[in-house]
Amino acid sequence: MLQNQPIGIFDSGIGGTSIWKEISLLLPNEDTIFLADSKYAPYGKRSKEEITALSIKNTKKLVDLNCKIIIIACNTATTNAIKVLRSNYNIPIIGIEPAIKPAASNTKTKKIGVLATKGTLSSELFAKTSDLYSKNTEILEVVGAGLVELIEEGKIDSKEMYNLLNSYITPMLKENIDYLVLGCTHYPYLIPILKKMLPEQVTIIDSGEAVARQTKTILTSNNLLSQNKKNGKHILYTNGNVQVLEEILKGNTTDYTVKQLNF
Template structure:
């Protein structure tokens, strides 16, 4: 009989952004338990050097390993670029990363013009740069480093007027916005998908890597153990490196709101625990 690993699925990001991924994971595997780590004291990762991001990721992995995580999702495009390969070499359980949905966007848009919005570090990483260069031989890809956008989302919240103002500033040099598709290459940007839609011409397709990451997570868990299906709803534990009560409560509210927007799983059925862990302060 196939062994069922009852350990939680770990998820981490530099801040609130990964909550959009966490919500999709919960919807796909509602009986599983999850631990979400938000590293707000070191955010944003997109402004750090790759080695710094790797060091923070290793700190999160130590915490999740002690929690007997059966898989870990790096819910951050920047951390995936900087740390995924090293983490997979170090740990035996599945580690799943994010990848900007450039390929799906190109496949659906044909020969259209694609905008890829991401952090500066993600756009500079060799793997991503090679992907864009390869695709751009046949397609028109424009990259947009969104400096400062993550910080504004973190400080003011996804639905704030400050976010709308920053988006308008970032997109202004690209006017007129004649794109067939826009790829959101950062999980924070997925939290403000409605603002992107409002800022772009009607009919512009928006793509993100969440769906692909969820499918890959399920596939890798099934290869190593099995997905829990016959229990009651799983539990979600939220942690933040700041140990700040307000941030933890805000994370809970954002998760509940994301689940409400998606309308697949009722947040009322979900047990959400706010936890503090001093090990996170050592990163």
């Protein structure tokens, strides 16, 4: 039964679990399969051709695992490869991009910050989105070089992480931003640190809840919602360090299994 096949999600590493969490909360009866492509993380410093090839590899794996819909839980993969994926695969594919629209719509200072990878900020899709909302708002773009690597190494609470973040955030605060858009699915794991660094008037925005809502909408419109009455089963695969993936999922109440997989 097609409706009861799993939702497939992939990211260039463990960061996309921030999207997976939102989807599993909003759609508790859905089965999911998550691919953490940590072996090749971060995608943000790779070429468009490499990013596209890796995205095809991950999508093919999820299709082979009978997924009914694919979520690209990676800003860089979305902005560089979603057109190719949609033209090659005949199943719904949902992407993710920095949530500039709500920040630009609500800013009082008319200045917002976007923290993202080089691969996202230099993409054609990001440029189009940025141009669309920058007419009355100044968008300060900062490449978060090194942040994904530290998260993938399990060093979220390290001094190195704090110093790096501080160097990226301070110039934006000097420009009087009142919204900080997180343009990478790894970055929501930095929110506890960011909240200590940012004044109260700066709002942090990420795309997790919006992607989960969009997933529900697309599943509903395609008659693909699960018919299961029980809680869904969740398998999270990594081709990197299993312990780092397990550590970042600690405290999560959803029943899940973490496995090593070479893909």
